[in-house]
Amino acid sequence: MAEQTRGYVPTYPTITAPTGLWRWVATVDHKDIGVLYIVTTLVFFLIGGLEAMFIRLQLIAPNAKVLDPETYDEFFTMHGTTMVFLTVMPLLIGFANYLVPLMIGARDMAFPRLNAMSYWLLLFGGLLLYFSFLAGQAPNGMWFMYVPQTLPPYTTGPGPNYWAAGLLVTSVGTIAASINLTVTILLLRAPGMAITRLPLFVWTVLVNSFLILWALPPLAAAMVMMLLDRLVGTHFFDVSAGGNVLLYEHLFWFLGHPEVYILILPVFGMVSETIPVFARKPIFGYTFIAASTVAIAFLAMSVWAHHMFTSGMGLTEDTFFSAASMLIAIPTGVKVFNWVATMWRGAIRWTSSMLFSIGFIGEFIIGGLTGPMLATVPVDWQVHDSYFIVAHLHYVFFGGSVMGIFAAAYYWYPKITGRLMSENLGKWHFWLTIVGLNLTFFPMHLNGLLGMPRHVYTYPNLPGLAELNFWETIGAFILATAVVVFVWNVVASVRFGRIAGNDPWDAWTLEWATASPPPPYNFASIPPVRSRRPLWDLKHPENPDPR
Amino acid sequence: MGSYDRLATPLRKTQTTSGPAAAPPQLCRFARSALRVAFCALRFARCALRFRPFPSARHLNSIGRLSGSILAVGLALGLLPALAAPRSPFSPASPQAASIADLFWFTLIAAGLIFLGVEGTILYSAFAHRERPGREASQFHGNTRVEIIWTALPALLLLVVFYLTVRTMHDISAPPGDPVEINVVGHQWWWEFSYPKEDVTTANELHVPVGEPILLHVTSADVIHSFWVPQLAGKQDANPGHVNDITFTVSAPGTYLGQCAEFCGIEHTWMAIRVVAEPPAQYAAWVKAQQQPASRPTSNLAILGETIFQSQTCGSCHAIAGTSANGVAGPSLTHVGSRATIGAGVLDNTPANMERWLLNPQDVKPGVLMPNSKLTPNDAKALAAYMESLR
Amino acid sequence: MTEQPTSGVVNHGGSDQLGREAIRQINPNVLGIIIFISSEAIFFLSLIVTYVVYRGASTSGPGAHVLNVPVTAVFTLFLWSSSLTMARVTAHLGRNDVAGVRRWLLITILLGAIFLVGQGYEYYHLYADNVTISRNLWASTFFTVTGFHGLHVLVGLISMSIMAGVISPGENHPWGATGVEAVSLYWHFVDAVWVVIFPVVYLWTLIS
Ligand code: HEA
Ligand code: HEA
Ligand code: CUA
Numbered sequence A: 001m002a003e004q005t006r007g008y009v010p011t012y013p014t015i016t017a018p019t020g021l022w023r024w025v026a027t028v029d030h031k032d033i034g035v036l037y038i039v040t041t042l043v044f045f046l047i048g049g050l051e052a053m054f055i056r057l058q059l060i061a062p063n064a065k066v067l068d069p070e071t072y073d074e075f076f077t078m079h080g081t082t083m084v085f086l087t088v089m090p091l092l093i094g095f096a097n098y099l100v101p102l103m104i105g106a107r108d109m110a111f112p113r114l115n116a117m118s119y120w121l122l123l124f125g126g127l128l129l130y131f132s133f134l135a136g137q138a139p140n141g142m143w144f145m146y147v148p149q150t151l152p153p154y155t156t157g158p159g160p161n162y163w164a165a166g167l168l169v170t171s172v173g174t175i176a177a178s179i180n181l182t183v184t185i186l187l188l189r190a191p192g193m194a195i196t197r198l199p200l201f202v203w204t205v206l207v208n209s210f211l212i213l214w215a216l217p218p219l220a221a222a223m224v225m226m227l228l229d230r231l232v233g234t235h236f237f238d239v240s241a242g243g244n245v246l247l248y249e250h251l252f253w254f255l256g257h258p259e260v261y262i263l264i265l266p267v268f269g270m271v272s273e274t275i276p277v278f279a280r281k282p283i284f285g286y287t288f289i290a291a292s293t294v295a296i297a298f299l300a301m302s303v304w305a306h307h308m309f310t311s312g313m314g315l316t317e318d319t320f321f322s323a324a325s326m327l328i329a330i331p332t333g334v335k336v337f338n339w340v341a342t343m344w345r346g347a348i349r350w351t352s353s354m355l356f357s358i359g360f361i362g363e364f365i366i367g368g369l370t371g372p373m374l375a376t377v378p379v380d381w382q383v384h385d386s387y388f389i390v391a392h393l394h395y396v397f398f399g400g401s402v403m404g405i406f407a408a409a410y411y412w413y414p415k416i417t418g419r420l421m422s423e424n425l426g427k428w429h430f431w432l433t434i435v436g437l438n439l440t441f442f443p444m445h446l447n448g449l450l451g452m453p454r455h456v457y458t459y460p461n462l463p464g465l466a467e468l469n470f471w472e473t474i475g476a477f478i479l480a481t482a483v484v485v486f487v488w489n490v491v492a493s494v495r496f497g498r499i500a501g502n503d504p505w506d507a508w509t510l511e512w513a514t515a516s517p518p519p520p521y522n523f524a525s526i527p528p529v530r531s532r533r534p535l536w537d538l539k540h541p542e543n544p545d546p547r
Numbered sequence B: 001m002g003s004y005d006r007l008a009t010p011l012r013k014t015q016t017t018s019g020p021a022a023a024p025p026q027l028c029r030f031a032r033s034a035l036r037v038a039f040c041a042l043r044f045a046r047c048a049l050r051f052r053p054f055p056s057a058r059h060l061n062s063i064g065r066l067s068g069s070i071l072a073v074g075l076a077l078g079l080l081p082a083l084a085a086p087r088s089p090f091s092p093a094s095p096q097a098a099s100i101a102d103l104f105w106f107t108l109i110a111a112g113l114i115f116l117g118v119e120g121t122i123l124y125s126a127f128a129h130r131e132r133p134g135r136e137a138s139q140f141h142g143n144t145r146v147e148i149i150w151t152a153l154p155a156l157l158l159l160v161v162f163y164l165t166v167r168t169m170h171d172i173s174a175p176p177g178d179p180v181e182i183n184v185v186g187h188q189w190w191w192e193f194s195y196p197k198e199d200v201t202t203a204n205e206l207h208v209p210v211g212e213p214i215l216l217h218v219t220s221a222d223v224i225h226s227f228w229v230p231q232l233a234g235k236q237d238a239n240p241g242h243v244n245d246i247t248f249t250v251s252a253p254g255t256y257l258g259q260c261a262e263f264c265g266i267e268h269t270w271m272a273i274r275v276v277a278e279p280p281a282q283y284a285a286w287v288k289a290q291q292q293p294a295s296r297p298t299s300n301l302a303i304l305g306e307t308i309f310q311s312q313t314c315g316s317c318h319a320i321a322g323t324s325a326n327g328v329a330g331p332s333l334t335h336v337g338s339r340a341t342i343g344a345g346v347l348d349n350t351p352a353n354m355e356r357w358l359l360n361p362q363d364v365k366p367g368v369l370m371p372n373s374k375l376t377p378n379d380a381k382a383l384a385a386y387m388e389s390l391r
Numbered sequence C: 001m002t003e004q005p006t007s008g009v010v011n012h013g014g015s016d017q018l019g020r021e022a023i024r025q026i027n028p029n030v031l032g033i034i035i036f037i038s039s040e041a042i043f044f045l046s047l048i049v050t051y052v053v054y055r056g057a058s059t060s061g062p063g064a065h066v067l068n069v070p071v072t073a074v075f076t077l078f079l080w081s082s083s084l085t086m087a088r089v090t091a092h093l094g095r096n097d098v099a100g101v102r103r104w105l106l107i108t109i110l111l112g113a114i115f116l117v118g119q120g121y122e123y124y125h126l127y128a129d130n131v132t133i134s135r136n137l138w139a140s141t142f143f144t145v146t147g148f149h150g151l152h153v154l155v156g157l158i159s160m161s162i163m164a165g166v167i168s169p170g171e172n173h174p175w176g177a178t179g180v181e182a183v184s185l186y187w188h189f190v191d192a193v194w195v196v197i198f199p200v201v202y203l204w205t206l207i208s
C-alpha cells in the first residue's frame, strides 16, 4: 500500500450493524439508503396519486363540487410537485444508490455519510413541503409557480414559501447525491470496468448527475429570489419596480426542462438493462445508446424556452428553441430503434418486467411523438397550456418514467429482497395499467383540442367535454387499482415471494454475481470484467463477448 | 437458470394456441374475446388470491386485444366531435387558424405513421420472437449502417417540419395593413377590450368585423393571463408590463368561444372569452351603439335600481358612461345588458341570473374580486332590472 | 468462492489493462469539490445574469453609481492576494510541512476576513444612506449577488479555520492533505467569482 501515494483508500465507517428501527436511522450503507429512498418515494407516489384521484373526481362532470376551487389549485400544484420532485427524481436516485456500486463492483458510494445526508434532506424537504397543509395554505400556483401570481398581493398565504423552502432543502440533497454518484462512477469502478464497459444504466446515471448539477442551480436562484421577494420585500419580480416576469420563466424552465429529462434518462438506462436480458441478446448498438444519452443531455440544456412559445419572447427565439427541441427527437429515436433492434430475433421472455419494458417503449413514444408536434411553434400556440400538454406530460411521465420504473422494480426486486415478486399479480398490474393509462390520458389530447385549458377546477358543458372527462376519471380509477395491485405485490412478496437465488433472470451484469440481498461488503470476490457482460463471459467461456 | 424456468413454463405451454384463428368477422371476435376475458377474470382472481403463477398467455392476449379494440373505438368516437366542435382549433374560422390546423394535421399524420411503424415492429417482435422451445436468440451486437439510417431519416423529416414551422410562424404573425386595433387587458378574472380609435370600452365579449384584419395588443393589469380563441388564432400570454400582438381575420360571421389559458389564480376557470364576428355593417352599428352613454332606465323597477346603484359603492369599481360611476377595477357596465354572459362566462345573462350574481357574487364565482354587497332580495331585483336595461 | 471479502483497496487506484484510467488517480475529495464548484458556478451565473438583465431597469431609486469603487477596489486586492497565499498553502502541503500549511492558512484567513470587513463597511454605509435590499430593484440584485458571495467567503473562512485546527499529516484522510486541497480549490473559486462580480458590478459604473 505504501506505493499508493495518491491512490484513494476510502475510509468507510465501520459497520456495527445495529438492528431494528435504529438501523435505518443510523445507516450509511448504500443499499439501506437506496431502500429508504425507494420506500419513501413510494409513499410520496401514493400521496401524489391520491391527490390526482381527487383532481379526477372533481373533473368527473361539469360543475362538480368535490373540491373547492382553492383546494383544487393546491392539489394539482402539490400533485405535480410531489410527482416530479418527491417521487420520480428521488426514486431514480434511490435505484442508482442501490445499484450503481453493485453494477460497477464497488463496496459502497464514495461518500457514505454524505449519502445518508442526501436522503434525510429529501425526507425533511418533503415533510416541510407537506407541512404547508397544516400551516394554512399549500402551494397553489402550479408546479412551476409563476410570478407574480405567487407573490403578494395575489397570493398572501404561506404556500409558496413552503414550496421554495422545501424544494431548496431537497435540492441540496439532490446535488449532494449527484456529486456522490459522479465521483463513485468515475473513481470506484472495479478493475477492468472501463468507461466503455459500464452498464448502460450506470451511463445514464452518470450523465443524469451532471444534468442535475448544472440545471438545478438556476431553479435554486429563482426560488431564492422568490423567497426574498415574499419575505424581505425585494423587487425581483415586481413589475412596477421594473421587474420582469419572463426572467422567472427563463430561470424556472432552465431547470424545468432538463428536469423532465432527469426523470427519464435513468429510466432509459433501466430498460436498456432489462430488454437485453429478457430478449436473451446483447444490447444492440451500445455505443450509440450511450452517445445518444450524452447528446440528449446537451440538447436538454438548450431547449428550455419551448415552454414559453406563447410568452412573447419573439420569433427569433421561438425559431431557435423550436429547432433545438426537434433535434432531441433524433437521439431519442436512436434509443428507441436500438431497443427494438435488441428485441429483434431474440427469444423474448414475457415476464412482468419485460411486459413493462415493452409497454414502456410503446407508451413513451406516444408522449414522445407529441413532443416534436409541440415544438412546432404555431401548433404550440394552439395547444400550449391546454389538456393536450397534460396528455403529453403524462404519457412521458407515466407511460415513460413510471412504466420503466415498474419494469425495473420487477427486475431488481429479487436482488433487493431475495424474493421474486408474483408474476401473476404482475400481469394483472400490467394489463390494468395499460388499460387505465390509455383510457385516462389518451382522451386528454382531445380535451385540449376542444379548447379545455389546464388548471381549471371545472369546465362548461360544451359538446364532448363531459363524456371525455367522465371516461378519464374511470380510467384513473383503473390506474389506481393497478397501483394498489402493485403495492400489494411489493408488500406481500417480501414474505410470500419465491426465493430468488443470486441470479434469477440469468443476467449478465455484476450485481447478479453476489447474494440476494447482497452482504454489507457487496461482493465476496468480483468476477473478472473483460467485456460489457462479465457474467456472460463466465457462463459461456466458449463464446465470450468481444472485449 | 432454474428459478426462471419454473416461472416461465406456464406461459410457454399455451403458446401455440395464440396463433391466428380463421379470422372471423371483427365483431364476432370482439364478442368472443369479451367472453373469454370475463371467464378468465374469474380464474385470475382465484390465482391472484392464492398467489400462484399467471394461468395462461391466451387470456393475456385476449385482454390485450379487447382493450385494443376498446381504445380504437373510443379513439374514433372521441375524434369526431373534436373536428367540428366550437372552440376547437380544428374548425378554424380565420386563415391564420386554418394554416395552423393544416400544419397540425401534417405533424399529426407524420407522427401517426411513425407511431404505427414503431408500435407494429415492437408488437410483431414481442409475439414472433417470443421464447419457445428450440428457439435460440441471435447474438448480434450492432450495425453502424442502420444506426446512420435511423439517425438520418428522422433528421430529414424534421427538417421538413422545421421549414413548415418557420414559414407558418412568419405567415401568421405578419402584421396586417390598416387593421382594426383593439387593446386587450387581462384582469383577475375578466377581460377588458378597448377600441382606441372608436373610443369604445367593453368586457368579456369582443366584437369584430368579418373580413377585416384585426390586431390585438394583449397585456395584463395584474398577473399573467393568456388570450386564446382556438378557432381564430393561437394564444398569446397577457404579461404585466409587456404587450404581445395577435393578428387574425375572421372569415365567417359567428360566435367564437375562448378562454384564459394561463393559470391566473382561483377563478382562472371562469375567464372566458366570446368573440362575436359580424358583417361590417352590423359591426359598425354595434360600435355606434357602444359609443352612446348608458340609456336612462324607463321601468320603475329599473329606476329604483339606479338609485340603489348610486347609494352603493358600485361606482367606485364600475363605470357607467353618462353617470358619475367611473371605477376601473371591474368591467364597464355601460352596456352590460347587451352582453351574453355575466362574470366572464360563469352565468348566462338573464334577469334571474343577474339577480343571483348581485345577491352574492362569491356564491356564483368563489373568490371573485367583487364583494358581496349584502343587498336585500328586493334591492337585488331592482338592481338587476337596472343592469339589464343598460343595453 | 472461498476468498475473503476484497478490501476497498483492490478496487481503487489501479489502472486496468486498457490504460484509460488516469482519472482514477484523482482523489475523491478533490474530484467531489471540483464537481460541486461546477454546480455552484451556475448558481452564481444565474445571479449575475439577473443583475445584468436588471441593470438600469429600476424605475426609481439608487443605481450602481452610489457604490464607492476605490474603497471596494482596495478590499478586492486583499481578497485576490489571498489566492496567492493559498497557493503557498498547497506548496507546503506538497512538502508535507504541516506547520507551513497552518501558517499560510492563517494568513489567508486574515486576508479573507479583511475583505469581509470591507464588505460589512460598505453595507453599513449603504444602509446609513437608506439603500437597503428592499429599496428598489437594483438594490435587491446588488445585495443578493454580493451577499451570496460574502456568504461563500464566510463558509471558506470557516472551513479554512477548521482545517487549520485539525489538519493531520495523514495523506488521504478528509482532515488531511486532500481536505486542505479541496478547501483551497473552493477558495480559488470564491475568488474567481469575485473576478466576475467586481467588474460587472463596480467597474461597469466607471464607463457608464
Ligand atoms: C419525461 C419527460 C418528458 C420527455 C421525455 C419529453 C420529451 C419531449 N418534449 Fe415534453 N414536456 C414534459 C415532459 C417531457 N417531455 C412535461 C412535464 C411538459 C409540461 C410541463 C408543464 O407545462 O407542466 C412538457 C412540455 C413540452 C413542451 C411545451 C409545451 C407547452 O407547454 O406549450 C414542448 C414544446 O416543445 C415539449 C417538447 C418535447 C420534445 C420535443 C420531446 C422529445 O424529447 C421527444 C422525443 C421522442 C420522440 C420523438 C419519440 C421517439 C422517436 C422516434 C420514434 C424517432 C422518430 C421521430 C420523429 C422523426 C419525430 N414538451
Ligand atoms: C411522474 C409524474 C406524474 C404522475 C405519475 C402522474 C399521475 C397522474 N396524474 Fe398527473 N401531473 C403531473 C405529473 C404526474 N401525474 C404533473 C407534473 C402535472 C402538472 C401539474 C401542474 O400543472 O402544476 C400533472 C397534472 C395532472 C392533471 C391536470 C390538473 C390540471 O391541470 O388541472 C391531472 C388531471 O387529470 C392529472 C391526473 C393524474 C392521474 C389520474 C394520475 C394517475 O396516474 C395516478 C394514479 C393513482 C395513484 C398512484 C394512487 C393510487 C393509490 C390510491 C388511490 C390509494 C392509496 C393511497 C394512500 C394509502 C395514501 N395530473
Ligand atoms: Cu386569466 Cu387564467
Ligand SMILES: [Cu+2]
Binding pocket: A256, A257, A260, A303, A304, A306, A307
Ligand atoms: Cu421541455
